[in-house]
Amino acid sequence: MPDGLPNDGLVIVAKRDCPTCVLVEPVMQSLDRAGALAVVSQDDPGFPAGVRAVIDDRALERSFHLDVEAVPTLIRFAGGREVERTVGWDRAEWVRVAGAAAAGDGLPAWQPGCGSRSVEPGVRETLIARYGDPGLKSRSISVGNWDDPIEACFERGWSDGLPVVPPTDERILRMLGGTERKPDEVVGLIPPNLAPCTVEKVAINAVMAGCKPEYMPVVLGVLEAALDPLFVLHGLLCTTHFSGPLVIINGPIARAIGMNSGTNALGQGNRANATIGRALQLIVRNVGGGLPGAIDRATLGNPGKYTFCFAEDESDPAWEPLSVRRGIAPGKNAVTLFHGEGVNGFIDQKSRTPEELVRSLAMGLFGVGHPKLCGAGNAVLVLSPEHYLIFKEAGWDRRRLEDALFQALKRPGRDVIRGAHDVPEGMPPSMADQVVDKFQPDGLLIVRAGGEAGLFSAIIGGWPGQSVRDECQAVTHEIR
Incomplete structure (x- = not known):
């Protein structure tokens, strides 16, 4: 049971920025006069007025532990355990849970609530990382209060030479939200060290590369293609030649995630193109140990070894896409990997x-x-x-x-x-x-x-x- 809440009595989670919560403010005042009540206020500790026990929950810790998805949420506790809950304003339900003091005379019989601040995009993962068990298996690295996290990534050799996004728990959880695959699923063994790479480790490197969560299916698909024995990723990594992985994406997903197949498609400026290719390179570096000057023996290399990824232009239905030419059914999403200089x-x-x-x-x-x-x-x-x-x-x-x-x-x-x-x-x-x-x-x-x-x-x-x-x-x- 979260701190500050009654063992026996009522709890209402509300926010001022919710018309329904404002509507039922008189009901909350009535319940306060009738007995034990605590209101968990998500955005304004002065709301609601006229209630003695208002808990400031702008940090959303109590809302998170109460697993609130919408406000107002009315909960009845008995002996420290939740025994009843109702969401939104429904007079019959509020009277059933809280008694006659919740009748709300003069109010409409029903009105839907609003989304809880604790489930807003990006917030849920932060709260899990901060107050819950994120369930991540990768080793955590502590960074001092006065240290620069980006410089810490450089110092630990996690970078390809450009700044990376520090992979905090909340960012990793957000990235994992882009796939339905389990975090502990092993995608494959990454050369040269043949280290097991889980979906979680893919997410970590996707974070560092700057990917958005919706790119995760593509990043996973690219990695699986790279681990096909016919691609010979290990050999490509240790060659003295210029080449590195060239990634070509086909299918509706390229448009859905905003990939560039048009002007400057092989250049800079498109987040999806840039970060998907970079994520593969960082996985090879950080999971497999493929470091330039060590196993990577390229005489010169090429700038595409930072990232080399674009989508095919499929705007003309008369043109057979590369993926279809190579055996993938029309309309399917696909990746082609080529050893490109x-x-x-x-x-x-x-x-x-x-x-x-x-x-x-x-x-x-x-x-x-x-x-x-x-x-x-x-x-x-x-x-x-x-x-x-x-x-x-x-x-x-x-x-x-x-x-x-x-x-x-x-x-x-x-x-x-x-x-x-x-x-x-x-x-x-x-x-x-x-x-x-x-x-x-x-x-x-x-x-x-x-x-x-x-x-x-x-x-x-x-x-x-x-x-x-x-x-x-x-x-x-x-x-x-």
């Missing part, structure tokens, strides 16, 4: 037919990795709206574009073998008489994104580890 801008402002643009795109795509290296990594082509329009107006769909690019990306072996054109890099001399494909079958992923103005598309090269197709591929998973 940095963005390479592609400019063609002169081509006006699909045939011209395909030949031009092939020239740019042949530069991935090195113009004389074939099958050593795949690529993502991010097709901008203006370039896409050239194909759309000619009646080309995804499949025709993919087939045309695959044919355009063939080269005579003699042009790409070692020593050709006086360049030592290249393919084995035994391939001189063959026709060589730049990418493996299905190795070029095409995705639509970008602003409406500008004949600029983007090429994102892949990781040479993709050369072993049976062991390393881009992966696409449905988001649960």
Whole structure:
């Protein structure tokens, strides 16, 4: 039983900012005259007037312990235990619980109440963290009263080099509210240390990344895709190559959480894009131990290793989304993970037919990795709206574009073998008489994104580890 409340008698939880509570103020005064009554006032210790025992509950501790969801709430206690409760104003119910003094002559017979301040968005989690048992299993770190929590995160190595949001209990609980999955459910083992990662630990890193709770299903889906053995996250982490995880989101959830698939889709400024990709990187760092300079041995890396995440533009129903192309049912939410290096801008402002643009795109795509290296990594082509329009107006769909690019990306072996054109890099001399494909079958992923103005598309090269197709591929998973 919360402190200050009668063992035997009535308790009313109310707030001045509730018309129904104000309406029943005379009833509360009548009950006070009739016997033992305490009013727990959520927002104004001077309300209600004319009641002797008004408990200041602006901190909402008593409201939380009484599990109040709406006000006014009338509760009768006997022997320190709750025996009756009614919510809102209902004359018959108030008389049944509190007796004739609760009749409220002259008032309407019924009026609904208002939401309790203790259940307002974000408040419930704070109260659980402050007054209840949050049920979190992760180790708690104490920060001194004079310490800066953000600096404490830096000092403990939890950051990717940018400030992180301190993961307080209330923030973690709020983040967990974004999923129905249990906090102690193990999502998987995070390399390189193969440490178990629970949903709770995902939530902690999502908090630090700056995610909103509604992003949690996507963050969990991204992590599950990253842990697919075909993605070879451990190998990608320890490579000396530039690459890191590139996250592409399809489905209604991208719009629901406000992801950017349009102007500056590969750049800054969109919270969902930025923080979902960052959350994956922080999980690998903080749970799996994937630290740059330790297991992460990238010679140069790329800025996308902070975060590299965007949504596909699905505004044109004639275009088959990437996820559908890769086996996910239409209308489902999905994530595709690719081993991506940095963005390479592609400019063609002169081509006006699909045939011209395909030949031009092939020239740019042949530069991935090195113009004389074939099958050593795949690529993502991010097709901008203006370039896409050239194909759309000619009646080309995804499949025709993919087939045309695959044919355009063939080269005579003699042009790409070692020593050709006086360049030592290249393919084995035994391939001189063959026709060589730049990418493996299905190795070029095409995705639509970008602003409406500008004949600029983007090429994102892949990781040479993709050369072993049976062991390393881009992966696409449905988001649960």
